[in-house]
């Protein structure tokens with residue numbers, strides 16, 4: 001095109017632009033001009049670590065690595081998994097028994113969760129001992145606390161998804177424990193379960209929490225955690241000042257990068273070994289009517305499980321709210337209370353002492369729980385039977401079962417309206433309720449008396465299986481308050497009695 005004399009280019013001659021990189025000739029340059037990735041990478045690799053690289057610093061990046069592994073294995077699991085009471089168990093069975101390397105993939109995911117909990121403990125222990133939460137790192141510490149809660153939330157919501165006996169009953173116990181929180185507990189439980197019982201809606205909700213809601217929170221908090229970490233910088237060894245570490249520094253690359261990578265390799269090896277030697281099992285499909293199943297949570301929830309046993313009746317508020325809440329506040333508030341610049345652990349006996357005491361207490365609670373199970377012959381026999389059932393189920397070839405299965409425990413009254421057999425059971429249960437003398441203490445239609453609490457509405461608190469277990473074997477605390485320890489009921493009578501009480 002011809003330039004006219006009036007064109008501005010006559011007055012301001014164009015200088016030739018610098019030769020722009022073409023994407024084909026130099027893709028890295030082309031990308032750098034548009035993203036600035038070189039600068040970002042340099043910034044990341046040249047981050048200065050006061051006091052130099054150390055193996056003690058690998059836990060944070062190890063957690064990030066495990067999170068990525070959980071995302072990848074989790075996404076693959078969702079290719080097959082269907083979150084409904086009818087399909088969940090059978091799709092997990094399909095993953096475990098049919099899909100190529102499906103059992104391995106699922107085991108990686110299950111063991112990854114356990115390893116994450118272990119790494120969180122190590123990461124927190126390192127920061128505690130090094131006093132690395134000090135020096136303008138309050139928000140970094142709080143974001144870490146948020147991450148910890150989210151990871152525990154992932155473990156809790158993921159546990160239900162296989163919908164086998166173990167998953168179902170452990171989650172029933174877990175959600176019941178939540179309902180003990182005074183004031184909001186029951187609402188919280190209803191919200192989590194999407195109703196008084198546990199069924200497809202519960203699974204959808206847990207699935208949604210496990211793959212959308214909590215992961216979104218996790219990614220957000222990881223981003224925040226990393227940004228705040230970049231801003232504060234590494235704290236360095238405990239001898240250094242938390243704000244202006246004087247120790248001589250070393251760049252993140254190469255030694256710390258190599259250590260982090262070495263640790264990631266160690267994690268891969270550990271996961272592979274665990275997933276191969278101790279693959280995650282799957283038990284028979286959840287049967288809410290099973291009254292004998294003894295639920296036990298994953299090992300990292302054992303201490304809490306044991307702890308809750310010590311608090312019953314009106315004292316639950318102390319065990320569930322006051323003490324854990326106080327400890328959580330103490331933990332989260334640590335960088336706000338502990339303002340001294342001193343970081344060496346032996347100069348901070350109070351903070352380090354409390355941390356070690358709580359950690360020791362948790363270990364003790366967990367060990368106590370396992371030992372109590374091993375020592376009680378009835379419990380030990382039932383747990384062994386359950387493990388045996390799981391192994392037997394694992395040996396069976398895959399058989400799709402998507403039709404109906406065990407009925408979901410709807411509130412008994414609603415079920416009776418649809419089902420004449422259920423109505424008959426409830427009518428019979430009413431007679432047993434009177435004949436066994438329940439009526440004398442718990443009142444007509446479970447309305448309650450001065451002697452015993454009301455039972456009407458108990459379906460929101462206890463599933464039929466739990467109610468049945470409670471009636472056939474009241475807890476010592478209940479017996480102490482006057483609930484007879486034993487009734488003469490056969491299986492059918494117990495079932496009808498439970499149906500009646502749940503219908504109130």
Ligand code: HEC
Nearest residue numbers: 436437438441451452453470471477478481482483484487
């Ligand atoms: C002698 C009086 C008495 C009789 C008879 C009795 N109970 Fe109880 N029951 C109690 C007391 C007292 C409690 C409350 C214990 C507590 O607060 O922990 C209780 C608690 C319960 C609970 C737990 C309530 C809750 O909210 O956790 C259930 C369920 C129950 N009884 C069912 C029955 C059934 C069913 C029968 C008949 C087979 C029966 N009880 C007979 C006195 C009695």
